[in-house]
Amino acid sequence: MNLREDIQAMGRRAREAAAHLAGINTETKNRTLIQMADSLGASFASLRKENEKDLKLAREQGLSPAMIDRLTLTEAVLENMAGSLRAVAALPDPVGEVVRMWRRPNGLEVGKVRIPLGVIGIIYESRPNVTADAAGLCLKSGNAVILRGGSEATHSNRAICMILQDVLRVTGVPVDTVQIIPTTDRQAIHEMLCLEDSIDVIIPRGGEGLIRFVVENSRIPVIKHYKGVCHIFVDESADLTMAERICINAKVQRPGVCNAMETLLVHERVASEFLHKIATSLQERGVELRGCPKTLQILPHIKKAEPDDWDKEYLDLTLSVRVVKHIREAIDHIRAHGSMHTESIITSSYERAEQFLREVNSSCVLVNASTRFSDGYQLGLGAEIGISTTKLHAFGPMGLEELTTTKFVVRGNGQVRE
Amino acid sequence: MNLREDIQAMGRRAREAAAHLAGINTETKNRTLIQMADSLGASFASLRKENEKDLKLAREQGLSPAMIDRLTLTEAVLENMAGSLRAVAALPDPVGEVVRMWRRPNGLEVGKVRIPLGVIGIIYESRPNVTADAAGLCLKSGNAVILRGGSEATHSNRAICMILQDVLRVTGVPVDTVQIIPTTDRQAIHEMLCLEDSIDVIIPRGGEGLIRFVVENSRIPVIKHYKGVCHIFVDESADLTMAERICINAKVQRPGVCNAMETLLVHERVASEFLHKIATSLQERGVELRGCPKTLQILPHIKKAEPDDWDKEYLDLTLSVRVVKHIREAIDHIRAHGSMHTESIITSSYERAEQFLREVNSSCVLVNASTRFSDGYQLGLGAEIGISTTKLHAFGPMGLEELTTTKFVVRGNGQVRE
Numbered sequence: 138m139n140l141r142e143d144i145q146a147m148g149r150r151a152r153e154a155a156a157h158l159a160g161i162n163t164e165t166k167n168r169t170l171i172q173m174a175d176s177l178g179a180s181f182a183s184l185r186k187e188n189e190k191d192l193k194l195a196r197e198q199g200l201s202p203a204m205i206d207r208l209t210l211t212e213a214v215l216e217n218m219a220g221s222l223r224a225v226a227a228l229p230d231p232v233g234e235v236v237r238m239w240r241r242p243n244g245l246e247v248g249k250v251r252i253p254l255g256v257i258g259i260i261y262e263s264r265p266n267v268t269a270d271a272a273g274l275c276l277k278s279g280n281a282v283i284l285r286g287g288s289e290a291t292h293s294n295r296a297i298c299m300i301l302q303d304v305l306r307v308t309g310v311p312v313d314t315v316q317i318i319p320t321t322d323r324q325a326i327h328e329m330l331c332l333e334d335s336i337d338v339i340i341p342r343g344g345e346g347l348i349r350f351v352v353e354n355s356r357i358p359v360i361k362h363y364k365g366v367c368h369i370f371v372d373e374s375a376d377l378t379m380a381e382r383i384c385i386n387a388k389v390q391r392p393g394v395c396n397a398m399e400t401l402l403v404h405e406r407v408a409s410e411f412l413h414k415i416a417t418s419l420q421e422r423g424v425e426l427r428g429c430p431k432t433l434q435i436l437p438h439i440k441k442a443e444p445d446d447w448d449k450e451y452l453d454l455t456l457s458v459r460v461v462k463h464i465r466e467a468i469d470h471i472r473a474h475g476s477m478h479t480e481s482i483i484t485s486s487y488e489r490a491e492q493f494l495r496e497v498n499s500s501c502v503l504v505n506a507s508t509r510f511s512d513g514y515q516l517g518l519g520a521e522i523g524i525s526t527t528k529l530h531a532f533g534p535m536g537l538e539e540l541t542t543t544k545f546v547v548r549g550n551g552q553v554r555e
Numbered sequence: 556m557n558l559r560e561d562i563q564a565m566g567r568r569a570r571e572a573a574a575h576l577a578g579i580n581t582e583t584k585n586r587t588l589i590q591m592a593d594s595l596g597a598s599f600a601s602l603r604k605e606n607e608k609d610l611k612l613a614r615e616q617g618l619s620p621a622m623i624d625r626l627t628l629t630e631a632v633l634e635n636m637a638g639s640l641r642a643v644a645a646l647p648d649p650v651g652e653v654v655r656m657w658r659r660p661n662g663l664e665v666g667k668v669r670i671p672l673g674v675i676g677i678i679y680e681s682r683p684n685v686t687a688d689a690a691g692l693c694l695k696s697g698n699a700v701i702l703r704g705g706s707e708a709t710h711s712n713r714a715i716c717m718i719l720q721d722v723l724r725v726t727g728v729p730v731d732t733v734q735i736i737p738t739t740d741r742q743a744i745h746e747m748l749c750l751e752d753s754i755d756v757i758i759p760r761g762g763e764g765l766i767r768f769v770v771e772n773s774r775i776p777v778i779k780h781y782k783g784v785c786h787i788f789v790d791e792s793a794d795l796t797m798a799e800r801i802c803i804n805a806k807v808q809r810p811g812v813c814n815a816m817e818t819l820l821v822h823e824r825v826a827s828e829f830l831h832k833i834a835t836s837l838q839e840r841g842v843e844l845r846g847c848p849k850t851l852q853i854l855p856h857i858k859k860a861e862p863d864d865w866d867k868e869y870l871d872l873t874l875s876v877r878v879v880k881h882i883r884e885a886i887d888h889i890r891a892h893g894s895m896h897t898e899s900i901i902t903s904s905y906e907r908a909e910q911f912l913r914e915v916n917s918s919c920v921l922v923n924a925s926t927r928f929s930d931g932y933q934l935g936l937g938a939e940i941g942i943s944t945t946k947l948h949a950f951g952p953m954g955l956e957e958l959t960t961t962k963f964v965v966r967g968n969g970q971v972r973e
Contacts, residue, residue: 156916160913245928254946337945338946490966494964496577500963501965502963503967504966504967505969506971516665517665529756530947532961533961544950544951545918545951545952548912548921548922548923549921551800552925553804554927554933
């Protein structure tokens, strides 16, 4: 069989499934999600066997222990996957929500009603649990999904997908609601990105390389973020104990994720006091600091920040540090070097808090809180399908609502236009 | 000077203007809009002179009388442009609206706040009034705009733009908020479509050819509709007098626009009665009918519809007519041949009205009303910058709100993530 034709056929089946799915009620969707959770929980032995095939190849190819760890399906990981599906079942169904409704002078009743996007393509390279998570979120929001996971997890992803499809067969939801591209051939991604008639949006999840590849090759709209170069600005009026606690959390709690802090900006009036304090705390936790010239005057033993450090997403225990003259310089630095992801100000000044919230044009702007809260679950969306740092359609963490759009529904009684 | 460098410089200036614009208050924006209206009104003589240059070229090139009519700036057209700017000034400012706000269990206060998209690129080929309309809507929503009008209106568009910029200079809004690409060189569009770092979204307005060209060449997200193949389904339970009135309005009132009816679907139980009636009324108004085989049995003297007629946007006094067995066949026909723009059902059945509203996945679905209401003004958005028939970001007529996005604003008092 021909790869292009196979992928095109998957697209048509997804489109067909989406058409039926839009008419399926919330109860059926929730029942399906819960049965998926049960089914995954009951399939540990068989999943482990498929996962072992991936792990064997990974070891042969000399993947890093961290990569192998992420690839491994333990009972705890499986429980987590099942738990996520149950959590999605418990969330309100966004489909059918009347966002707004009003009456026109001529008596027309106009409503904006939430509907599914249609077919979502998800291209990812991370853990196999994304397979179940993404399928669950798409199903709940009434969308069919075509998944394309990383080649290192092929056996695991396929096995998970088959379990989910078996449940669909039983609960009466179209089985093509969840499909996975079965080949590791990279050409398959190319073919997928050409299906503009079948796929409504592509969401890539993974490293910057994957995302750039998708953006450059897609004819379908892409929702994405390239990277998170997140900043914290410690204002002169900051409670420095709070600032220290938040900076440590933002840098150290999980340095490998996109909402971790990469650059610390400190007001010059508190720079000496705060930097001595924070440097010790961070270095004790293994963080390497790279400073601007003014920072180096205060902390002469740290490394000098090179010009490109200000644009780097380290995803590691490394932190750039810059002393700024005032909030204006901090905001300008963020505008020049930020990735429109997440920034936080630590301050006790009402005026500067509001200025920062107003003028920083990132998708998530915080006052006196860790950047690590920029996350669908933490912000209270109940779930997260990804984060967008482009402004179209969605900006910031995306939950179920961001997998929908609205249509106009108009009820009349014979109106014509004059 | 180099075209590429010129366009790139325009992009950088627009981005810079957008950054300042986000901080300008509603009052200043409204004052600017009203002064723009006054200034246009007072410039009839000078605008007419520039317009005459376009008209002279148009006549030399043998443009159709309809085209020349659309190109002509009369006093009435100018009053209309000024009126639109005043109407936009009177609309509520979408920027800063707190769409939703909630508190998390840990005390974080999370808000979604409306912000401008940033820089909008508008590529159009229609009347010169789009220049002022688009500039006004972008300004009110806090966006900078780069305009690229049709080459046949270059002198008029440039003159309008200069008048608007003169007002910006006076009211203290960055002058680069409104820029126009001064050359008719088509290569300029290419260069514009590459400015993914400077332009956030491209909105093309014009014929299908222009729009396809933009979509195929843009690296920037595009909001668009290709065409409007709008349907009316006359159900067996329809009030046939109402159905006739609505069908005539939808087809005849202004046949050259995207929300006019192109295909009439009639339930077979009322086909004979209704088609005889409507055929006479439509033919009296100069409409040519093209029918399916069942329609031809009822109206043997009309033309036969060819297979590709069902996908045609005539934009003219032509109508395809098909007799269907039931609402299911009507909905399936729309799914197969519709453009996801606008469809209406004429019915007195509650059940079928709701089924149609639920199952038809077009951006605007109506019951017992003319398709001609699918329009930003008519639906009560107060304005219209365009219509989207793709589901991402916006679906259907777009007003000021659709020129914005939301960011997350989070107020804490020291929260860190566990």
